[in-house]
Amino acid sequence: MNRLNGIVLPKKKSAANLETAAIEIPELVRIPMLMHQGTPCTPVVQPGDTVKVGQLIGSADAEDAVPIHASVSGTVSAISQYQIGRDSVPCIEIEPDGMQILSETCQPPLLKKREDLIAAAKNAGCVGLGGSGKPTHLKLAASSGFDMLILNGAECETDLSSDMRMMLEHGEDIVSGAEMIMKLMKIKETRISILSNQTEIIRHMMDLCEGKKGISICPLPVQYPQGAEKVAVYHTCGRLITEKQTAADVGVLLLNVSTCAFLYQYSQSGMPLVERVVTVSGDCVEHPCNLRVPVGTPAKVLLEYASCSFSALSELYRGGRMMGACLESSEEPILRQQNGLTAVRKQKKTTPSTCIRCGQCMRACPMHLMPMELEHAYRVQNIRMLQKYHVSLCLNCGSCSYVCPAKRPLCETNQLAIALLPKE
């Protein structure tokens, strides 16, 4: 099978061998009403209300919204605003009482058919846990004719190891989740994709899958990116997703391993998505770690746990270093789709120089785009040329910027170029 272009990142998973730890309940959690791709939720609690763990606090009125639940028990202290780009959404601040009283509304759902699973995924507040935050119920509902389930455990980003830990520590939940989804969605085959150099995890998952009909492990080439839908599907089962299609159009249901494990845990306990595993790493933290934290915990609490030297802290990323977005302050909350928190020291500033047409960006692009030509088309604001060269296919994976010897911001330019395109 052909493989797409990609890059080889330095192996820097400092927390890969560390057991997931839990942290103490923080003094304040802030839960924004937008922690998914779609429409924000509406707060259904008032300041002064008492809430319990798992209680609904943000209701999803739109079809593409996912409800939000309280991650701690305590009192709602305020409803403030949370800035996302230029927009701001309401943000519920809860002062925990430390008791972690479970809400009595959390009951295991009755899962009999496909529609039950879709409804359960929505009620559970389930989003893509690999960082995308795509509503899972929309993915499940996208097609009625899925014939393959792909569980993505590649986690090829630098630094991050939350999915790896999930597979090692809760592998049986992933396999049971796969069986549950296969049964309800009438899917016959499941492939769990793992980077081929993660031999320990592959062996562990193979042991768990033994005797399970239809579930197999698919080792992927050790390169970046692997998580993007088109790349993951192509590398795992060889199906080609064309420009306007999604994985559902080729009959593939693609979920992150952590999402699958969560769906199974929800089917057993009825506890919605209120906590998650986050990898804290970067050269600014002394003890990189994998932490299980309530959603909405300030980043600062995690950094303190990992002994971060705050005086040296220069940049803080939500996610890994390849695709992570910068945080404006360490007070910002951990979101439910966030798989990593990377704290780095001041980096040497790189000044871009002229392109020498070495073609490395072109050989790195998994979508076979030509970033240097897209950059030129953007500079002259030629929208027709941008469309002709399919800039909209850019995954924002950052491979082109990573390899560029002239240190040009190619990936950033692609995103700016996409913003230029007329809306469909």
Next chain:
Amino acid sequence: MEKLHISASPHIRQRCTVTSLLFHVIAALLPTVSAGCLVYGTSGVMVLCSTVCAAVAADLLCSLAVHQPKAALNGSSVITGLLLGLSLPADIPIWHAALGSVIAIVLVKQLFGGIGKNFANPAMTAKIVLMVLYASEMKIWHMTAAQTAAEKWTSSGAVIRMLLEQNNGMIGESCGIAIILGGLYLVIKKIISPVTPLSYFISYAVLNLVFRMDVPAELTSGSLLLGCFFLSADYTTTPLTVPGKCLFGIGCGCLTFLIRYLGGFGDSVALAVVIMNLFTPLLDSLTRTKPFGTILKLPSEPAESKS
């Protein structure tokens, strides 16, 4: 509260820079340079020094004139100077050699926007200009070299001699093995793609085999090898994609053959490479990559075609 810095992803970059790439090329040229200096002695050293110094000085002055002094410090002018010096005869007056460098840097490179913007190989264009300006010094000499290559050295023993040492050509032609070593270094280090050198070399050899019924010893001559590894594999002036590189190499091979046996110009490699440089934009647009997923035609109802 601490102030955090905001930047766009990705937040790590590969260590390789333009300067490090160009220094690899300089390193790859060193065996050829030292062979030339050994064979030609002081006169070879003088020519190389004058071309390199003139190229660096011209580049620096031009960069200062456009207020970007840093742009001149990446070693690209050193490469231009070395390539020009290596393709000149050792007995050329050093002023003429220096003039060649100035032409290469100012006229061919900087006037078109500096590094990465020139449409043709600066060193080779300058060499052609020198051949036109000082036809006597350059051409008379070259006739003998061509003669030597074509007539004198046709036995198989000559191939080995030409690879090892040849002291009647240009400075860079003195040792074929040194050029191959440098070229292999670049290929192994993945600085250049082997596609252009191979397609150039093979197409030239095949044309010779088909139309002249023999593979001449000059296949191992310095000028062809230098053309294969260092001129036709230059980043800026050659196509980007593999099919483009392949066509470029074949074009160079054909033109070199035609110019050498039908034309009357002294340096067939330089002329062939510069002419093919002019085709680069065309080849680039003809051989664009196909973005992923745009190959197949969309079925009218993709969701239902699969079940």
